[in-house]
Amino acid sequence: MNDPAIYGWIEGPPIPYLPEHADFxxxxxxRESDATLEYLRKSAxxxxxxxxxxxxxxxxxxxxxxxxxxxxxxIGDVNFRRSPFEEVLNEEERKxxxxxxxxxxxxxxxxxxxxxxxxxxxxHGRGIMTAAIGLLMTAWGIPRMGVRHVVAxxxxxxxxxxxxxxxxxxVNRGLFDNGKMVRGEKKVMTLLEWKxxxxxxxxxxx
Numbered sequence: 001m002n003d004p005a006i007y008g009w010i011e012g013p014p015i016p017y018l019p020e021h022a023d024f025x026x027x028x029x030x031r032e033s034d035a036t037l038e039y040l041r042k043s044a045x046x047x048x049x050x051x052x053x054x055x056x057x058x059x060x061x062x063x064x065x066x067x068x069x070x071x072x073x074x075i076g077d078v079n080f081r082r083s084p085f086e087e088v089l090n091e092e093e094r095k096x097x098x099x100x101x102x103x104x105x106x107x108x109x110x111x112x113x114x115x116x117x118x119x120x121x122x123x124h125g126r127g128i129m130t131a132a133i134g135l136l137m138t139a140w141g142i143p144r145m146g147v148r149h150v151v152a153x154x155x156x157x158x159x160x161x162x163x164x165x166x167x168x169x170x171v172n173r174g175l176f177d178n179g180k181m182v183r184g185e186k187k188v189m190t191l192l193e194w195k196x197x198x199x200x201x202x203x204x205x206x
Contacts, residue, residue, distance in 0.1 A: 005121035009158050011182050033059040054107030054146045056082075063119065063132055076119035078132050080141055083114040086153045087176050087191045107146035115152050117161075130164045137168060137194075148196040156188040165192040 001007060001017035014021055036059040043053040063076035082102050088094040097112075104111050115136075119129045141147035154161045156175055166172060170192040180187040 001118075003121055005124075006118050009155055009161065010116070010118055011180075011187075015183065029061070032057055033061075052144065054105075055144055056106040058136060058140050058145070063128065065123070075123050076117065076129065076132070078115065078117040078129065078136055080113045080115055080136070080145065080147065080150070083112040083151055085112070086114075086178055086180070086189060087151065087173075089176065089178055109146060109148045111146075111149070113141075113145075113147055113150045115150050115165075117164075124160065129161075130167045133164060133168050142196065150194045152192040154190045154192065155182075156190055158190070162190060162192060165194075168194070170194045 001013045001022075002015065007013055007015055007017070036055055036057045039053075039055060040059075047053060058080060061077055061079045062074055063078065064072040065075050066072045083097075085094045085097045085101070088097060101112055115133065117129055117133065137147070137150075141150070150170075152161075152165050152170060154165075162172060171194070173191040173193050175188055175190055177188045180189060
């Protein structure tokens with residue numbers, strides 16, 4: 001995470017990124033993933049004949065490279081979350097949407113999700129993240145979360161990330177400036193948007 005080729009394009013991590021930051025984040029993600037897996041286990045017991053119950057998270061999000069010696073190395077992360085509506089420039093309206101969106105029940109087709117990701121620079125250009133996002137969307141987001149509307153917010157100039165999303169059916173809606181500051185630097189952003197076709201959604205979930 002201390003590689004400028006990673007942190008230069010994402011908002012979140014403190015820099016320098018220390019072992020204690022990683023420990024905190026891994027434990028947080030593990031708790032969220034364990035809670036989702038427990039809900040899935042309980043749902044399978046309560047509804048053995050279906051229907052599948054929607055969840056609000058994906059319990060498997062880290063990308064790892066398996067080594068010949070049996071070890072594996074973390075190389076990336078991809079995840080859905082309720083959208084922060086970065087693209088809504090009116091602050092009052094953005095706050096209203098940020099308040100309403102998290103209160104919607106999992107599976108509600110009006111939920112707007114945002115997808116975020118990072119990948120180690122050593123693995124760029126191999127189609128890894130394109131495949132990962134495609135798999136996450138089709139194998140989990142659509143059938144198990146009821147995802148119908150997803151946005152991605154990338155920093156201006158991040159052509160590689162934009163192409164990854166475009167290859168997965170996202171439409172580039174152009175640049176916007178909401179005053180975002182990241183580590184003391186002004187960031188203009190690109191909005192990419194994906195909406196699920198109703199007929200295709202129904203076929204996928206049958």
